[in-house]
Amino acid sequence: MKILTAAQTRQLDQATIREQHLLSVELMERAAAAFIQWFSSYFTPAEAGETLIICGPGNNGGDGLAIARLLLQRGYAVRVSLLPAEKQSSDWQHNRKHLPAAVPVANLSPQHLPAIAEGALVIDALFGTGLSRPLDGLAAAVVQHLNDAGAHVVAVDIPSGLFADAPQPDDSPVVRAQHTVGFGLPKLAFLLPQNAEFVGEWHVENIGLSTGFIAEAATPWHYTDAAAVAGQLPPRPKFSHKGTFGHTLLLAGSRGKMGAAVLSAGACLRGGVGLLTAHIPGCGYDIFQISQPEAMCLTDKQADFISELPDLKPYQAVGIGPGLGQEAASLAVLRKLLQAAAQPLEKTGQPLPLVIDADALNLLGSHRALLKQLPENAVLTPHPKEFERLTEPARDDYHRLELLRDFAQQHKCLMVLKGAYTCLATPTGELHFNSTGNAGMATGGSGDVLTGLLLALRAHAQLPPVEAVRLGVYAHGRAGDMAAALTGQAGLVAGDIVRHIGPALAEL
Ligand SMILES: NC(=O)C1=CN([C@@H]2O[C@H](COP(=O)(O)OP(=O)(O)OC[C@H]3O[C@@H](n4cnc5c(N)ncnc54)[C@H](OP(=O)(O)O)[C@@H]3O)[C@@H](O)[C@H]2O)[C@@H](O)CC1
Ligand SMILES: [K+]
Secondary structure, three states, rough: OEEOHHHHHHHHHHHHHHHHHHHHHHHHHHHHHHHHHHHHHHHHHHHHOOOEEEEEOHHHHHHHHHHHHHHHHHHHEEEEEOOOOOOOOOOHHHHHHOOOOOOOOOOOOEEEEOOOOOOOOOEEEOOOOOOOOOOOHHHHHHHHHHHHHHOOEEEEOOOOOOOOOOOOEEEEEEEEOOOOEEEEEOOOOHHHHHHHHHHHHEEEEEEOOOOOHHHOOOOOEEOOOHHHHOOOOOOOOOOOOOOHHHHEEEOOOOOHHHHHHHHHHHHHHHHOOOOEEEEEEEHHHEEEEEEEEOOOOEOOOOOOOOOOOOOOOOOOEEEOOOOOOOOHHHHHHHHHHHHHHHEEEOOOOOOOOOOOOOOOHHHHOOOOOHHHOOOOEEEEOHHHHHHHHHHHOOOOOOHHHHHHHHHOOOOOOOOEEEEOOOOEEOOOOOOEEEOOHHHHHHHOOOOHHHHHHHHHOOOOOOOOOOHHHHHHHHHHHHHHHHHHHHHHHHHHHHHHHHHHHHHHHHHH
């Protein structure tokens, strides 16, 4: 699914109206009906009580007026507050005219802010994608009043005061919604941690917007839903053997962190790899062989950390980092690996696929000259703190995305920035936000599991790099969701994700 800017969204409205020979009020009616569909599935008239709808002067306010009419028709008690303005949009005027007289309407003023009981339901239709500047004056006072009241807010399209695709100043007021019901496509603002307190849970309702316009629209931002990855995992041919799916090497573990190697290896095996060899420190031999009998194991001459790089000839992809530690000897291994991986493989003519995580990223961060040696399409999987060590502190989440995109383009690598909506940045400047996963996955070892799964998929000869990583990130989140359905989020541990990789991949 694509994510568009506010300006593109306005063009999308116009394209839909043109193509489908609609009146713009008809599209507004669709949006209001889609909102009602969601709203009525969530709140009965009795649960909703008397619902206040706060309307601005543009089409977002127009939606609010249409919603008021439709809710009344469905037996909900509603009242409307209007933000005075010099002019209102023509669709606003149409819906104002058609608002039944049974709906109480009040004009907002600094002296007349509506009484809102704590927990009362309020629909926020002040401003949508037409927000052109941060809120001030009466609009700001209304938002402040609403937030102070502790109301249960459902935002129409986007919480008022929030820009769809850019940051707003820290001190400008934004509605704090519990739910946001958007139209057509998700907005970039919904996916960023800094906006979570405003957006709440978001939902996107289909209103039949122009698919042709969306297909043509140029955007770096994409949202990976089930449809985006369905059918991409190549089937396993009947006459395949273990060599068909690649042989991977995993460099992982140190004393006290052998679990990271075990989890990562488990994920790699469940990810469908043909063969896996792990190179681990001597102390981990028994632990590893007993926990992962399906994997082969090479031990380092050092007991507590890795200091040697095995011959890379047998392998189609190499992972490094989980539980590695940051010993100088392990840095030397990483250095050698980067040098060796740059040589194109005989079979593919491409550099050896690498997946670099955890302490291997920290080593890169503290020895940034090594970044120049990253082979093309190397996969790096930092969380925000690790990413900061590779670049610089970000001013905000939007700036972090810029840094991520620049980094992937500059180093021609695939950056997987882990978070609630894990974001994959590609060498061509695309950003793919993942849709699966849950807060239960914020637990030790979750990232090691992702590394192992990505390693398996990068060894798969038929999967191009970006598809492999997008698919792996999606399946990792999906496995976490399947696991959480059984364990609950609090009870989820990384091993549960490993156990659900198989079913998650099967679903694809
Ligand atoms: N996407 C879709 O497919 C569909 C979209 N639809 C709906 O349309 C919404 C977009 O509507 P919209 O373009 O009329 O913009 P909206 O946000 O209502 O406000 C514009 C008005 O506010 C004003 N204004 C702006 N900033 C301000 C400020 N800080 N303080 C004060 N005033 C400010 C601005 O004035 P101006 O900037 O011109 O000075 C103008 O008067 C969209 O979010 C969705 O709900 C559906 O109906 C149909 C399908
Ligand atoms: K709104």
